[in-house]
Amino acid sequence: MTLRRVLAASAATAALAGAAFAGGHGGYKIGITQNNVGVDSYQTTYEKSFIAAAEANPDVEAVVLDAGGDVARQIAQMEDLIQQEVDAIIIWPTNGEAVIPAVRKAHKAGIPVIVTNSNIAEEGFDFVASFSGPDNITQGSRSAEIMCDKFKEMGIEDEARVVQISGQPGYTTAIERQKGFDDRLPEVCPNVTLVETQPGDWNREKSQKVMEAFLVKYDDIDGVYSGDDNMGVGALNAAKAAGRDGIIFVGATNFSVGYEAMERGEYWGSIYQSPVDDAEAALKTAVDVLEGKEVPFLNYFDTPKITQDNMGDYTKPVF
Template sequence: MKLRNALAVTTTLAMTCGGAAWADGFKIGITQNNVGVDSYQTTYEKAFIEAAEANDNVDAVVLDAGGDVARQIAQMEDLIQQEVDAIIIWPTNGEAVIPAVRKAKKAGIPVIVTNSNIAEAGFPFVASFSGPDNITQGARSAEIMCDKFKEMGIENEARVVQISGQPGYTTAIERQKGFDDRLPEVCPNVDLVETQPGDWNREKSQKVMEAFLVKYDDIDGVYAGDDNMGVGALNAAKAAGREGIIFVGATNFSVGYEAMERGEYWGSIYQSPVDDAEAALQTAIDVLSGKDVPFLNYFDTPKITQDNMGDFTKPVF
């Protein structure tokens, strides 16, 4: 396997296997959302590279959009020009990338969407989505929070604030929808008083929570779209001396796991970036191999709380 990226352009690698030329393998390009924004995406990229390097039939072109929609569209154009066999895209924006995905399909290149799906209007141009069911994750987070409120006896009076992910980003939209829809079903008297974006950023989420704490004297629970943001909110509450708030996230980061060990953070959703990356690459290989691949190719993401965290390995990201 030869790995190429935007920083190092090398000559085409000729590989043979039992007399077969490299043309018998697959050239797969990936354009990621924003590798440097959090440890999940950093670990995902590392796992993807390792999985590609371990497969002698894969030539990988690994790109990072840096959170820039225009840059990601340009990367899609570049991969199409390179005539890769398949493109994996972790969308920066589920709506904005649709024309580029459509162009890839028109060029005969199957597109696999990873981690965060594109908007539904783009589904006809996608071979498969590989990743978590984000709506289910949001719903499970609502159940975790409701169960804790019932245990505390405050399910009829609790007030909750929400810190969502990056606006326009499908994962953020879906996790919020899952939480917003499920919470009134399981705890109809809980009041979700406000939602503000934290953009997957711990420092910004801490500032969002600081504003919530000034605005609301009574906050019983915080739901964050991932643990990175959730720990930012936790840090704000600790600095303000506000105790007794139940923090629930999604995508259990190591900082979330550690906060759970300390008894400061109640629960989350367990999701592995390694599983995520390996599933995306395998889905692309399966599509190119002509296998029957489901359009929505989900991997499971179970609930994790202080009560059952011993059943889970601490995340490496």
């Protein structure tokens, strides 16, 4: 099916600005409101993959919206989808706490809500049919294991010092990936010191500045953990510019820039997560819920470890 964009001409339809419609006209009408498509290549690829999956399913008509990182806009989009009486709503939350009233409203209207990629806060779970996405705590935990294993290989597991660059404050994915790392690192490497954590807001340039400040503040940094490779490569760029060699860089979502840095031997490891799998899983979960199939509340897809040692087993990310 073809894809068409709808432009809003009034405040009443502002929530639909830039909406995309994909798929067929039978079966189910499914709306999705995304977090912030333009912020990084992962979300851009996710949207393209979601549209492709909807277009490939003749039983699905999808209304594809983007909140642009704006909580108020996402809430307005939720309310508009409720008014449209869509069969299901998929939400990639801009804020796991703030969207709960809108999710509750959809639930009360009898519309199942599927949360994708980053979960809402636990107090909203009663209003959600299923979460589809990665287990972010496990990702952070696996990143800690990657780093610890490398320190042990280097023989510095009893003295290494680590800094952390986290994602956007208040964002569930950032919170969970940090928690997974913070909890697991002392379990596997109890003598490694996590000296400081600062947010990089998923932004490479900001993360580079954060790392520049770390390098000035600390003479001895052995490892850097970043909530994704986009931020991790920003930190790597800062270290290279400062001539600080020998630092182990580990991320929690493998981007193409991280994969390329791994190929060059500059970046040790990350977690392999596909936005294509993420998008397709969200749509499939919504359809399964509507078809009355048994769907787990936490519907995770696997995100394995990737390092310089095993990267040949994985294709370069497309984002």
